[in-house]
Amino acid sequence: MRILVTGSTGHLGSALLNQLKGSKNEVKITSRKKPKGIEHFEWIYSDLFSGEGLEEAAKDVDVIIHSATSPNKHSKVVEVTGFNVFLKRAQHIKHFIYPSIVGIDKIPIKYYKHKLEAEILLKNSSIPHTIVRSTQFHHFIDDLFLSRAVLNRYFVPGNFKCQSVDVNEFANHLLGIVDKGPQGKIEDFGGPDIGTLKEMADLKIKINNENNKVLSISLPGKLFKAFSNGENTNFSRKMGRITFEGYLRSKIT
Secondary structure, X not given: OEEEXXXXXXXXXXXXXXXXXXXXXXXXXXXXXXXXXXXXXXEEEOOOOOOXXXXXXXXXXXXXXXXXXXXXXXXXXXXXXXXXXXHHOOOOOOXXXXXXXOOOOOOOOHHHHXXXXXXXXXXXXXXXXXXXXXXOEHHHHHHHHOOOOEOOEEEEOOOOEEOOEOHHHHHHHHHHHHOOOOOEEOOOEEOOOOEEHHHHHHHHHHHHOOOOEEEEOOOOOHHHHHHHOOOOOOOOOEOOOOOHHHXXXXXXX
């Protein structure tokens, strides 16, 4: 089987490539920048923003795992417009696997709205596919909210609920879907624990023996309410095994 992994320089793309080394499948990767250490794979330049290279990337492959994403820059173009162009270049694909995010239909963020639009585009296409949503990755929570203390404090929207998951576990889950064939939209893949950002910040302070404190802030509006209500979590789908604590401890060993 010939597999294409898009977004091969991102966190999820890199995790997929690490697990595909030595695979019996023929693996092709595509991204705007050429990753390092890819002697195992064929790399094709492509750009969802301009559309360049998309046809060549999708050529002669059976399965696409679409890990390419752009949450901060040109989100609408990359996630929706460019994705739609990509789908038109991938009509021959036997299985298109689309990793998505838990809560994109309930949380008012533009990026989430664009991910939802992409899901709909794929559903309405004639391409056999599987859509699977995951909760946020451990590194995302750490980098976004807990990467740097200011005045010896982590300022976090403390009531935000999270169910973070290990990116490598989710990558492994995606690769397991390859052999199962197209399934449409399947159940979510969530982390093993649900907690608040304040609890996660306290945990980081404890594990790292920091002198920092946590200042929990409350924000108005629908966005804060959605995260406080845990719309980004799925209690019944605690699939991952590596906890946020385990992730933090792995960084200091």
